[in-house]
Amino acid sequence: MSQETKIEMGAKNVPVRVDLRVLARVGAKPGLIDYLISLWNYRHFMVYDARARVQSGNKRDRLGSAWLLLDPLLNGIGYFLIFGLLLGASRGVENFIGFLILGVFLFQMSSRAVVSGARVIPSNRNVIQAFNFPRATLTVAVNIRELLANIPVIIMMLLMILVIAPAEEITWRWLLLGPAVGLQFIFNLGAGLLLAPLVAKINDVVHVVSFAMRFWMFASCVMFPIDRYNSVPVIKAIVEANPLYLVLDIVRSSVLYAQTPGWQSWAGLAAWALGTLMVGMLIFWKGEESYGRDD
Amino acid sequence: MAETTDLLLPQTPAVVIDRASMTYTVNSDEKRSSPGSALGRVMRKISGRESTVKINALKELSLVAYQGEAIGVIGLNGSGKSTLMNLICGKIQPTTGAIYASSTPIMLGVSAALVPDLSGAHNVILGCLAMGLTKAQIADRHEAIMELAGLGSSINLPMRSYSAGMASRLRFAIAAAIDPEILIIDEALNTGDDEFRGRTKQRMDQLREQAGCVFLVSHSLKTIQDLCTRVIWIDKGDLLFDGDTETALGWYRKYTKELAGGDRFAAAKIRRRMQNTLDTVSIEPLQPGRRRSVRA
Numbered sequence: 001m002s003q004e005t006k007i008e009m010g011a012k013n014v015p016v017r018v019d020l021r022v023l024a025r026v027g028a029k030p031g032l033i034d035y036l037i038s039l040w041n042y043r044h045f046m047v048y049d050a051r052a053r054v055q056s057g058n059k060r061d062r063l064g065s066a067w068l069l070l071d072p073l074l075n076g077i078g079y080f081l082i083f084g085l086l087l088g089a090s091r092g093v094e095n096f097i098g099f100l101i102l103g104v105f106l107f108q109m110s111s112r113a114v115v116s117g118a119r120v121i122p123s124n125r126n127v128i129q130a131f132n133f134p135r136a137t138l139t140v141a142v143n144i145r146e147l148l149a150n151i152p153v154i155i156m157m158l159l160m161i162l163v164i165a166p167a168e169e170i171t172w173r174w175l176l177l178g179p180a181v182g183l184q185f186i187f188n189l190g191a192g193l194l195l196a197p198l199v200a201k202i203n204d205v206v207h208v209v210s211f212a213m214r215f216w217m218f219a220s221c222v223m224f225p226i227d228r229y230n231s232v233p234v235i236k237a238i239v240e241a242n243p244l245y246l247v248l249d250i251v252r253s254s255v256l257y258a259q260t261p262g263w264q265s266w267a268g269l270a271a272w273a274l275g276t277l278m279v280g281m282l283i284f285w286k287g288e289e290s291y292g293r294d295d
Numbered sequence: 296m297a298e299t300t301d302l303l304l305p306q307t308p309a310v311v312i313d314r315a316s317m318t319y320t321v322n323s324d325e326k327r328s329s330p331g332s333a334l335g336r337v338m339r340k341i342s343g344r345e346s347t348v349k350i351n352a353l354k355e356l357s358l359v360a361y362q363g364e365a366i367g368v369i370g371l372n373g374s375g376k377s378t379l380m381n382l383i384c385g386k387i388q389p390t391t392g393a394i395y396a397s398s399t400p401i402m403l404g405v406s407a408a409l410v411p412d413l414s415g416a417h418n419v420i421l422g423c424l425a426m427g428l429t430k431a432q433i434a435d436r437h438e439a440i441m442e443l444a445g446l447g448s449s450i451n452l453p454m455r456s457y458s459a460g461m462a463s464r465l466r467f468a469i470a471a472a473i474d475p476e477i478l479i480i481d482e483a484l485n486t487g488d489d490e491f492r493g494r495t496k497q498r499m500d501q502l503r504e505q506a507g508c509v510f511l512v513s514h515s516l517k518t519i520q521d522l523c524t525r526v527i528w529i530d531k532g533d534l535l536f537d538g539d540t541e542t543a544l545g546w547y548r549k550y551t552k553e554l555a556g557g558d559r560f561a562a563a564k565i566r567r568r569m570q571n572t573l574d575t576v577s578i579e580p581l582q583p584g585r586r587r588s589v590r591a
Contacts, residue, residue, distance in 0.1 A: 012574045016359050018311050019581040023395035027385030045424035052410075052417045059412065059453065126409050129386050130466070131425040132399055292386050 027132070029288035035134060036281075042137045049137075050144035057149065068149060072156040076101050080164055093225050098161045098168065098256045103222035103248050105157045109181075110188050110244055111213040113146040117192020118209050121200035121291050128292050135291050136284050139196055143189045147181075154181070161255065173254035176261065180250045183273040187243050190276030197287035220244040243272035309477050309508035310360040310383060310400065313578040315392035317353040317378050352378040355392065356534045357576045358527065362397075362507040367523035367540065369516070369547055371554075375532045376512050380479050383510065397507075401426075401475035403467060403499070411455035415446055415465050418454055422469035436472050443498055444468035445491065464491055471498050478506040516544050528569070535569040537576075 030038065058067045084097045093099050120138045121128070128135060154177070161168055199205045219239055221228075226245075229236040239245050246269040253259040353375040360366055370376045381387045382394055384402040409418045419440055423433045441450060444465045454462060480499060503509050503522070513519055519526060519540065526543035528536040530550075536543045546569060553562040 013577055014574050015577050015579050017579045017581050018308050018359060018395075020311065020395055021581075023308065023311055023397050026383065026394045026396050026400065027388055042424070042427070044430060045421070048424055049421055052413050052421065056412050056414070056417070056453070127421075127425060130409060130470075131422065132385055133425045133427065289388050293388070 027289055027292070029285065032282070032285055035136070035285050035288070038134045039136055039140070042133055045133065046137050046141040046144060049141040050148055053141075053145050054148045068152045069156060072105060072153040073160075075104070076156065076160045076164075079104065080160075084164070092227070095166055095168070095256055097164050099225075099252060100223060101157055101160055101164075102252055102255065103220075105153055106181075106184070106248055106251060107217055107220060107222045107244060109146065109150050109153070110184060110247075111217070113143055113185075113188035114191045114195070115206075115210055115213060116142050116146065117188065118195035118199045119206055120192065120196050122203060135288060136193060136281065139192045139284065140189065143185060143192060146188070147185055158255070168256060169258070171254075171258050173258060173260060176254040177251055179266075180247055180254075180269070183269050184244075184247045186273040186277050187247075187269075190273065190278070190280040193280030193284040194276065197284055197290075200287065200291050216242075216244065220248060222248065241268065243269055243276075246272070306361040307397070308359050308395075309362045309364070309397050310510075311395040311578060312356060312358050312383070313393050313395065314355050314357050315353070315382055315389040315394055316351075316355040317375075317382060317387070318390045319350045319352055320347055321350060323348040351532050353382070353389075353529075354532045354534075357392075357578055358534075358537055359576065359578070360508050360510070364525055365503065365509045365511065365523045367519035367526040367543075368510060368512045368529065369514075369519060369526060369543070370529040371551075373531075374529045376529055377481070379527075379529065380481065380510060380512055383477075384479055396477055398476040400477035400479055400510075401470065401473065402479040402481065403470045403502075409454065409466070409469075412453055414453055415444070415450040415457070418465065419444075419450075419469055423472055426469075426473055428473065440468045440472050443471060443494060445494065460491075467495060471495075471502060474502065474505050476507045477510075478502055478508070479510045479512070481512045516548070520544060530566060533570060534573065535566065536573060 029035065054068075055065065058064050061067055063070065079100050080097055083100060116123075117139050120142050121135070124138050127138070158174070158177075162170075195205065195209060199209070217223075219242055221239060226236065226239060229239055246265050250261040250265050250269065253261050356379075368376050368379065378387075380402060382389050383396070384400045385394075386402070409422060413421065419437070420433060423436070423440075428436075444450070444467075446461060446465060449457070449461065450465075454465070457465070480503070509522075511519065511523060523540050525538065526536065526540045527534065528543055528547055536546065546565060550562055550565045550569075553559075553565065
């Protein structure tokens with residue numbers, strides 16, 4: 001019913017003058033800079049959320065947090081038995097078991113982080129509807145959680161590389177694992193921020209993302225060397241520009257082959273990581289007001 | 296309400312609703328003769344979305360709530376009360392229009408578990424952090440929250456093992472941990488057992504006295520009569536009344552009595568009468584340079 005009809009029927013229209021400048025629009029997103037500052041102010045929330053969920057993640061299991069170590073151990077043993085003892089496969093790669101373990105574990109870190117980062121809005125709807133806080137904190141928290149949960153995985157991974165023959169020597173280059181995983185973390189975070197608004201709008205994207213991650217695995221040379229693509233230079237070039245391939249390449253050459261990775265790899269990975277983070281943050285911030293909605 | 300609210304009145308607005316409306320688009324199971332091409336029908340079959348329905352949960356409405364007011368919100372189930380409250384606290388954004396507030400309104404309501412896999416104690420800290428409390432503030436209030444929730448040793452169990460009542464107690468205790476300036480109370484809380492009800496009532500009264508502006512959603516007209524200085528009546532998404540408590544409750548009682556008696560015609564007549572006599576409010580943003588007068 002429009003206001004005009006009501007006035008005709010005898011009711012009054014009462015104009016109320018209000019100074020809207022002393023008020024703020026409810027639920028309005030702040031400017032980008034303010035948004036980033038408020039993210040920093042919520043750092044305790046993010047860290048607490050991440051830690052609590054890592055600790056409780058295996059609560060339903062009898063062995064509890066031991067699975068954080070057992071899971072990668074069993075995985076690694078599985079690969080060793082199948083590829084090392086049973087098939088004796090080397091695919092022309094020096095220390096193939098080490099190559100495979102590094103590839104699978106590091107790729108799984110990214111794939112889990114990106115998928116759960118993308119699903120962060122639907123899986124946290126309760127918290128989103130209950131409280132007002134910058135929603136990007138949830139994506140950051142998910143990534144911190146994955147990073148924390150992966151510390152035992154990385155330790156187990158290095159132990160296995162040392163134990164399973166041919167054993168590798170420890171050089172100073174093992175320290176390069178730190179910055180490589182750091183850049184990988186930033187890339188995962190950016191990808192999560194980029195995908196989350198899309199998933200919040202169209203839930204079907206989740207299926208596409210998990211399918212794309214499987215496809216991505218082949219494009220990152222997780223299980224075979226890049227020489228396989230020699231016959232198709234275009235694909236090889238694409239694979240070489242792929243951020244996850246860069247991570248694997250950097251870590252494999254420093255940990256397995258005692259070679260210092262070239263600056264090109266570092267520069268490429270850093271560009272990917274920071275670029276994705278910036279674009280992701282911008283897109284996530286733009287959709288900030290829409291995440292509380294029910295479907 | 297005065298003819299034209301004078302600029303010099305010492306009333307400070309707390310919440311301003313400017314022509315806000317809300318339309319939901321939801322999937323419906325209702326079969327209908329699908330219009331459009333065969334392809335469109337096949338697509339709808341595949342996607343499982345037989346038909347989508349637009350629900351006009353709240354039609355365009357404007358109102359101004361001032362500091363110091365306690366506003367009761369009444370209406371039948373499904374009339375749009377909760378939608379209006381969700382809009383005010385910023386949980387959802389209106390389809391059209393906007394809502395302004397002098398500070399972030401906080402809703403005390405009941406909702407499901409926060410993070411089901413975490414224990415109650417973890418959820419308390421997480422919720423407090425999400426409301427922007429610092430660690431020191433949380434440490435200060437931790438005792439009070441635990442006491443208000445009154446869950447005993449169950450506080451260390453994962454929240455998924457809680458009964459609906461326990462979860463809502465915890466949820467209330469967390470939300471009540473801060474002293475908001477604008478408070479929205481959803482009386483669905485009244486489902487708790489008597490022991491808890493007594494305790495929440497105490498805390499709610501405390502918060503209500505401290506808060507500058509309170510919205511109270513309730514089906515208990517007695518509560519509204521006791522506590523509210525102003526009443527908003529919403530029916531099927533329409534604002535029917537906005538004004539003093541006695542008049543509102545009088546008409547509302549008559550309306551529900553007619554409905555209960557099965558006399559739809561008489562009820563519709565009351566509804567029409569309310570709509571026709573309602574004074575509509577239009578928000579006029581103050582011109583720049585005259586700021587001083589409202590702040591006074």
